[in-house]
Amino acid sequence: MSSLVTKAVGGIGCAVLGLPLLAALTIAALLGSALPGASMSAAAPSKHALADIPPHMLALYQRAAPECPGLSWTIPAAIGKAETDHGRHPTMRSSAGAIGPMQFLPSTFKAYAHPVPPGGKNPPTPWDPVDAIYAAVRLLCANGAKNGRNLRRAIWHYNHADWYVNKVLKIADGYGAAEPAPTGAASAAVAFALGQLGTPYVWGGDGPSEGGFDCSGLTQAAYRAAGITIPRVAQAQYDAGPRLPNGTQLAPGDLLFFGAGPHSITHVALYTGGGRSIDAPRPGAVVRQGPAGTSAPSFQGTTRPAARGGRT
Template structure:
């Protein structure tokens, strides 16, 4: 399964002209009846979009501006307030130490979510046998063989002792120390984290796991988007995206509706339906029926977080669907032999057919 995820997530390393598009499997018809078609298979270089910046100011009415900032975002982002302050302090410290690195707290928060669900899960999410533990409140991720953690980690960011030393030391359990040390590891060597390729290399330098890197990117992107519009954190679209992000790494299973339905994984429309089921919105089961039953996004418009993005021929048949994350990215179950993963939603030569709103 790791090999499958790696194949999908590393296609962005190839020049576009040399990439071979994967054929998303049709559903519910047997795969043998699938007509030849192109579909999304590339994850192009990307870093999370800019987020609402924390500001450290003198205390006002018993709370500092940073504490007030964290109090306003903690609920919508589902990050403990004190932990969120730690991520922000990491950014504020690195702003002074290495301003050209452009470290954002959302990258630290993405690492914290992928490592330990922001400290809610006491151990590393990756077990010694290479499978993934289950964070509290999340669907278990499977198929991460060979990506086991080999050193003891602690705290929300799950630093190794070696990484903590590289980052200047401190208390591995203290979120402020850990965030600063993590920032120093990410920013080492003059890294500019606003550049997509540099961001990807920095996360790999922190932990060499493509599964981990996708989880960090997806959650960091979600936090950046919600920081600009906290009220959207409780909307069905955000709840569906959270669900889908928790499925990254599960296998593609034709006709699969996920572990809660007794399947090891999902097919494309099984994932989108389960995501919106978790958000309290019922969708049709197949990609084609979803396309024809949701409110279409105007052809001149762009999809928004939580929109469904479709592939195929609207006049005949839609064969694939994904869930739009933002920043040109989607979460999808691509095809046989590949894991649920993040991909660029629209690339040259694909058969993108448009987007739709499952809920207002």
């Protein structure tokens, strides 16, 4: 049995080139929905956020943010706080004619109101929190928030004042829980992975000596560099754990898993902090860093190999 075949036994592990075309396309679709389209909404709410934001509004901010890849839920939440204290303002109508919990001018809201979000009104209205929050996310995305291109510019377009931008960013910073500091092993794994940016994707690849990495080859090599041995394919890495309970605050070095279910893991990425991860995505691509993707439907869970020890 060749080394390439050996690596593929026991799990898919993002090895799609040798699959029948239909299966390959199915997995490619899963991977496409898993990673690049998700936001930094994985950031856990801080204690302050949980105390300050009504639960139904917090859920809406977190649900709407993935509509804009790379946008943290904390930004629309901070705007909701700055505008109407999350809808607590008694009238929610400004002297300029802005209305509703996110303070939209009717003409501006109309430009970002469609498609009607799940649970929204039909026709949509800026008075409805669901419609308003989704429209706010779309407005931010259209003006620079997508993938963090120019977040300050995006917020400035919401209210044309630098003081407003600073206020929103300060509120948002207080809403996100601080990430745990990475251990020595996690730091080593992240540093190794970041050093591979731009390396080609190669099915079954374990590194530049084989032309590049596939997804689980990259994560295995990263942890090998940190002095921790993990299995070769994505499913086996997921099964090996240690798995984290749902809702656990992510830490740099955590592994993020995607697929059709917990027994059908097809992709793995390494969390690098700040709502971002690094992965070897698919044939024809290179090792990249981008949004973590934990709000995607295909996200299945997280493991923390660094908890086993390794470098200190």
